[in-house]
Amino acid sequence: MAVLLAAAVVLVAVLRRRELAQAYHLITGVRPLPVAVAVVCQALSIVCFAAAYRWLLAAGGTRWSLRRTTALVVAANAVAGALPGGAAFSAAWVFRQLRRRGVRQVLAAAVLVVAGALSILGLTVLLTAAVAAAGPAGLRTVLLPVAGALLVLTVALAVVGASRFPGFRAAVRRAWTGAATRSRRVQRGEEALTRLVEQARGLQPGLRPWLRPFVFALLNWVLDVACLAACLWALGIAVPWHSLLLVYVLTQIPGSLRLTPGSLGIVETSLSALLVLYGLRPGPAIAATLLYRAVSYWALQPIGWASWLALTLRPGVPGPPSGPPER
Numbered sequence: 001m002a003v004l005l006a007a008a009v010v011l012v013a014v015l016r017r018r019e020l021a022q023a024y025h026l027i028t029g030v031r032p033l034p035v036a037v038a039v040v041c042q043a044l045s046i047v048c049f050a051a052a053y054r055w056l057l058a059a060g061g062t063r064w065s066l067r068r069t070t071a072l073v074v075a076a077n078a079v080a081g082a083l084p085g086g087a088a089f090s091a092a093w094v095f096r097q098l099r100r101r102g103v104r105q106v107l108a109a110a111v112l113v114v115a116g117a118l119s120i121l122g123l124t125v126l127l128t129a130a131v132a133a134a135g136p137a138g139l140r141t142v143l144l145p146v147a148g149a150l151l152v153l154t155v156a157l158a159v160v161g162a163s164r165f166p167g168f169r170a171a172v173r174r175a176w177t178g179a180a181t182r183s184r185r186v187q188r189g190e191e192a193l194t195r196l197v198e199q200a201r202g203l204q205p206g207l208r209p210w211l212r213p214f215v216f217a218l219l220n221w222v223l224d225v226a227c228l229a230a231c232l233w234a235l236g237i238a239v240p241w242h243s244l245l246l247v248y249v250l251t252q253i254p255g256s257l258r259l260t261p262g263s264l265g266i267v268e269t270s271l272s273a274l275l276v277l278y279g280l281r282p283g284p285a286i287a288a289t290l291l292y293r294a295v296s297y298w299a300l301q302p303i304g305w306a307s308w309l310a311l312t313l314r315p316g317v318p319g320p321p322s323g324p325p326e327r
Helices: 002-015 017-028 032-059 066-080 086-100 105-134 136-141 143-162 166-182 184-203 208-234 241-255 266-277 282-298 300-313
Strands: none
Touching: 017 282, 032 066, 032 105, 032 208, 032 282, 066 086, 066 300, 086 105, 086 300, 105 208, 105 241, 208 241, 208 282, 241 266, 266 282, 282 300
């Protein structure tokens, strides 16, 4: 994959050498103040996501400082950006670090699952706002993904509706119990799932308390969009406000799959192509993409790996029990 990616980069560099030369010229004349704004927006974006983690830990009875949680999130981001499919490695590393520092297994799993769900929900809200801002053209662009999401939602609602019938619930229960009887691993998964549901119910009752971590997760995305807008500003490019949000969200959807380390090549290609599609010339689009990736990805890598090294080498210090002991 690395060889194919390198070959693709060389091919694009040859075919788009004029646009790359124009992008280089724009980057050499970048303005410092907007770049500083982009850096601040990116830093605040990470802090907001760390604040969501911190709130979820506190709701489960475990108190962490914002500094400590931010270091964990920055390090996890570095792990996720270093390997193909890095999100899975990142989640496993975060889970292990939480366990080393006295967080109960069920709470650690609940924090990871709920934080991911809040992040997806925040991106969905941005997608809705982006389609509304872009108008009919934006609606046509996202028609296929929305149709796929509606299909998944229809299947989920069908399953939920069928679960109202006692015969269906009894059949599912028999199948699950039979699988648990045949496999010890399935049985352990059933027990862990039961504890996870109980933990989620006990974190915070009602809907209003959950608005705070959702706002943090939403701000994580919004500030990242602001970083992209500041990068365009730094290059003297007029910001396409009516389509910027849609361009960003459509870039994040394939980028979040992490098919390559840090989604290298995927984010650059998607973002550049979408910026050109919505009115920018190829040279400025490439320059904006490269500057945005330098701030949002490359600049964070050394900081993230320094945090990873500090957290990994520091011995775990189990804190006081944050709830009833596990069986």
